[in-house]
Amino acid sequence: DTGVSQNPRHKITKRGQNVTFRCDPISEHNRLYWYRQTLGQGPEFLTYFQNEAQLEKSRLLSDRFSAERPKGSFSTLEIQRTEQGDSAMYLCALGEAGIYGYTFGSGTRLTVV
């Protein structure tokens, strides 16, 4: 058990549709991160929460993307008006202090057709 549950595992959607992914920490962590990994690449930072506050967003996170972490527990990542370029693995990671190494979830693989 990784300590991070991500749902759904796979999502296929038509271009232009909205999608929402969810990240559920199994135990309490004050830091939560979202990353995106495209085929053949390393994960890229999208955004970071400290408890319920979203403290940093990457330039990769266009205005079609929004993330929330109500009550500092689970988090959701929504993509509006999906594009084929959004096809990727979306990873959630937790860390009490990031320097000790994150715990990653298994990710949600998004395919936009």
Add this chain to the structure above:
Amino acid sequence: AQKVTQAQTEISVVEKEDVTLDCVYETRDTTYYLFWYKQPPSGELVFLIRRNSFDEQNEISGRYSWNFQKSTSSFNFTITASQVVDSAVYFCALSEDGSGTYKYIFGTGTRLKVLA
């Protein structure tokens, strides 16, 4: 600017061979952290090791060892007596202290294939 380079895209070895995965990083910070992660075919990223910039001691954990050299900005990873189960993509990552975010900059990964 921060950057992590893993020049080896793919390596194939025969079981029981030793293999070294290279990682070169760039950073302006004096305090930073380096990591290695393993991504098996199942897709989940598995934490292997963390090193901070103040600690240049090499580390050994079973068949795994890491060589950190600040002078060459490298943090290389060696697997001794490789096994088929070591087949995976391995990522090196850098995290800087400056912003307090501790976000990671990942390399592009090295795919290791261990043949029986």
